[in-house]
Amino acid sequence: MNSIIDPYFLMEIFLKLLGYIPMTLGLAITSMVLASILGLFMLIIRMKKIPVLSKLAELYVLFGRALPTMIILYIVFFALPIALMIFAEKTGQKIEINQVPAVVFAVIGLTIHTGAYLTEVFRAAVQSVDKGQMEAAYSIGMTWWQGFYRIIFRQASVFAMPLMANQFLNLIKSTSIAFMITVMELFGAANVICADNNRYLEVYIVVAFIYWGMSVLFEKLFLVAEHKLAVFKKGSNL
Numbered sequence: 001m002n003s004i005i006d007p008y009f010l011m012e013i014f015l016k017l018l019g020y021i022p023m024t025l026g027l028a029i030t031s032m033v034l035a036s037i038l039g040l041f042m043l044i045i046r047m048k049k050i051p052v053l054s055k056l057a058e059l060y061v062l063f064g065r066a067l068p069t070m071i072i073l074y075i076v077f078f079a080l081p082i083a084l085m086i087f088a089e090k091t092g093q094k095i096e097i098n099q100v101p102a103v104v105f106a107v108i109g110l111t112i113h114t115g116a117y118l119t120e121v122f123r124a125a126v127q128s129v130d131k132g133q134m135e136a137a138y139s140i141g142m143t144w145w146q147g148f149y150r151i152i153f154r155q156a157s158v159f160a161m162p163l164m165a166n167q168f169l170n171l172i173k174s175t176s177i178a179f180m181i182t183v184m185e186l187f188g189a190a191n192v193i194c195a196d197n198n199r200y201l202e203v204y205i206v207v208a209f210i211y212w213g214m215s216v217l218f219e220k221l222f223l224v225a226e227h228k229l230a231v232f233k234k235g236s237n238l
Contacts (some may be wrong), residue, residue: 005202013206017189021210024186027103027175031110032168038111039118043126044148046119057119064116070177073109077181080105106178114171121167125160126152158229165222169215186210 042057064072081097088095129152137147179188190207194200 005205009199009202010206013193013203014210016193017186017206017210020184020186020189021214023103023184024172024175025214027106027110027178027183027185028168028172031107031114031175032171034107034111035114035118035167035171036164038115039122042115042119043122046123047126061116061119064113065120067113069110069113069174070180072113073106073177073181076109076112077102077105080108102182103178105181106175106183110171110174110178113174114167117167118164121160121163122156125156125163128159129155154229158226161222161226161229165219165226168218168222172214172218173211 042060045053045057048054081100084095084097084100087093133151133155134144134147137151142150175185176187178185179191184192187207190203194203197203
C-alpha cells in the first residue's frame with residue numbers, strides 16, 4: 001500500500017456498508033416509534049396519578065435513564081428468553097425461543113431505554129403549556145382527553161420536537177451496540193470487515209461518514225417537522 005488511505009478501498013467499503021443502512025435505520029425508527037408510544041403512555045399515567053401504576057412509571061423512568069443502554073440490552077437478551085420459558089412451562093404453550101430474531105431483543109432494549117428519556121421530554125413539554133388552557137377546555141365542556149389532545153398535546157409537541165430530534169440522533173448511534181447481541185447492523189458489519197483485512201482506519205472513516213450523513217439528513221427532517229408544528233405554538237387550529 002503506497003498511501004495511508006486508499007480512496008478506491010474507501011469507495012469499495014462504502015458500497016459494501018450501504019447494504020447495512022436499512023438495518024440500522026430500521027432499528028432506530030422502529031425503536032423511536034415504540035419508545036414515543038411508551039413514553040406518552042407513561043406520561044399519561046403520571047399525569048392522571050393512577051394508583052400503583054404512577055409509582056411504577058416513576059421507577060421505570062429512574063432505572064431506564066440510570067442504566068447504560070448496553071446493560072438494558074443484555075438484560076433483555078438474557079432475561080426475556082428465561083421469562084418466555086417459564087411462561088411456556090406454566091401455560092403449556094409451545095414457544096420456539098430460538099426462533100426469535102436477535103433484532104427483536106435489540107428493538108425491545110432500545111425502546112425501553114429511549115422511552116424513559118422521552119417520558120421526561122414529554123413531561124417537560126407538557127409543563128411548558130399554561131395550565132390555564134386545560135381549565136379553559138373544561139369550561140367549554142371538553143373532557144380531559146379532548147383537552148389534552150386538542151390543546152395541550154399539540155402545543156407541547158412544538159417544544160418536544162427539538163429534544164426528540166436529539167434522542168433520535170442518539171438512538172441512531174446507540175444501534176451500534178446491537179452488534180453485541182449478534183445483530184448485523186452498520187457498525188457490526190464494519191467490525192467484520194476490519195477483522196478480514198485489518199484496515200481499521202479506512203473502514204471507520206467510512207462508517208463515521210455514513211453516520212454523519214444520516215444524522216444530517218434526519219436533523220433536517222426534524223427541522224421541517226418542527227416548522228410545520230409551529231402553527232400550534234401560535235394558538236391556531238386548536
